[in-house]
Amino acid sequence: MNKLVKLFITSVSAITLALASFTSSFAKVEGEYIVLGSAISLTGKYSSNGVHTQNGYNMAVERINSMGGVEVQGKKYKFEIIYYDDESNPKRAAQLAERLIKQDGVHYMLGPYSSGLTKAIAPVTEKYKIPMVEANGASRSLFTKGYKYLFAVLSPANQYLEVAIDLAVEKNGGKPVRIAQAFEQDAFSQDVRLGILDAAKRTGSEIIIDDKLPKELNDMAATLAKVKATKPDVLVVSGHTKGALTAIRQISEMKVDVPMLAMTHCDAAKLSKQHGKNSEFALCASQWHKNLSYKDNFFGGGKKYAKDFTKEFGYDPPYQSAESSAALLVFKDAFERANSFDRDAVRDALKDTDMQTFYGNIKFGPGGQNIAKPMILFQVRCKGDDCENRVVAPTKWASDKFYHPIPKWSERS
């Protein structure tokens, strides 16, 4: 026992010393770098969108740094981001936020991917009064908690598909429609569902199927069988990237005929590439599309951003990347207007943000959500085997007319 105890005491004191010397502090600003922190889903169920987010952040950091960086009190600074992998798990995300703030000394945060993880991180950043600009947490409940240090460059989740229901009613000659819907059980998708419920109530439409999909989403055949039997006017599906992929795969396999299919995350799932013609006519909600006419000094416009992004990462940027890039533009703008690294000064500057970026106008409401930018809807359209996302609403940016109803599978070649 004696030796064991000694061994134990030795190791405890060794660890103690190691930790004590480890309690270092990267400062918020190190030399010529402004250090930002972010927990990102590099593994787990959100990993593909996590990578889209990270690519968006990295693209903007590179661009801003190469174009002179951030000027504060006459000195030029560059951005640098510390990343951790939150494993798509809220518990881990909250822990990592703590770690970024307390151990790495980060004073400014960038958001994670998904509403659920943002919900887990927001209480931590709020407690330490760390300004966080997030680009991927759209759940409305984020903006009703009275958070003062949370700023979102995107529109709230309930707005994603509300317009789609209005469109369906319009196509139905102004008469109410019958809606079938299936949503993943997570914060974001459930909020999209609430938006649909609101729209249904407003238009007097009836919801005939209201299914919940599991988080590890790879089968929704049961819902689709019901859809086949009940023939609704609209089918709404939301479940991040996997939801979009699963829906298209099984709809085409089971040859489900439905006049209108409304979804989210079509571009993040690269639907038009992965499923080609099978994904044609899917109507998708998006925060951004490259054809929009917004402009800024760093990325030019949407088309140029898309071109540069494709050159760098080898695929068309989904809106998740675009909004993430925009988050850094917001930070840069706020630092320069605050002309200081004081967290509260930066926070106040963020609150007064009113700018245009390639991604859209950004102005924060009292809850921290972006109130200056509408959602858009695009539809997948194909010419031969070449499929593309074409904007169909709102009319200001529409390049194509909304195609309705979707032809039956028996009539599709």
Next chain:
Amino acid sequence: MNAIKQKDLILYSGLIILGLAAPFLFSAFKVQLTYLCVLIVLAMTWNLQGGEMGYNSFGNILFYGLGMYLTASVQVGMFFPLAEWTESGGEKTFVHTTAQYFQGISVGLLVAAIVPTLVAGAIGYAILGLRGHYFAICTLGLGIAAGEIAGGIEIIGAGQGFTTPPFPAEIVDPEARGQFFYFLSFLVLVLAFVFVKYIYGSRFRLILNAIRDNEDKAEAMGIQTMKYKIVGWMCSAFFCGLAGGIMGGLIGYIDSTDVAFDGREMGVFMVLMAILGGKGTLWGPVIGATLFHFFKEGLWTFILGWQYVALGVLIVVIVVYFPEGLMGWLREKYPDRFGEVIDEKDRKAQVEIK
């Protein structure tokens, strides 16, 4: 005998002092340390089933998740309408005063300890008749089912998740929240340790061991095995519920399958930690949890994207090289330090026979 006791006394008082001083010594690591305390509690109480009783339970996560939801629900429900709190997009903001927050969490933790214990009793009565793999699979199902069910109950936020009450804003010191949760978890850790140590010196442990080694014989000797199995599981549930309640408050956001009934992570980790340290020993789970936490926190971030591969390798290494855990390995190497007397003559005689 006395000498050993004195050493123990030094060891324990040293550890308690270290525990009490830790949040001030390593201020930046408070949250990590809180996690550590909770992990140790989970591993130690899992060991009561998996190690002592020989029943590999994957269901302890059920009590952990239950405790988490109960604490948060009570904490909110005592002062505000719970349905409005969890409703997404609700326009109202409710704020707990300092007194309300602490009253809420105290009552919440009390409920979180009692209800899971009762649930363990009820479920245990139903399923502890199963043995071996059947019991393991059944409990695995319990955690998964609970996650799916919780994800469908609107009043606790369903798939939206449940944001637990934020730490009172009137306490300005940003360190206070970390300290509060650390000391809470440390207290639970000490309670759990004292309790498990007490069990280790009691007849109860011998009965659990008898069940593990041969349940039929134990039964034949007149031990009401069912009764003891249920009580054993209830003891674990009590501490799992408390641990869950603390974690809920610390994380600040409860998600049905990813945070509360997180069988894939916490549920597996508690088993892994106990086995790493050595199941069926008092210190094994403590050492296992500590090593595991250091391994996880230290290495995880350096191998971004590959951490689960590393975890897989760790599991293989443990199973292949340390099947009895670190404590088991030490015990085999240095049996005399564990109070096992080796008869040298006998050992030599055996060698000669070979």
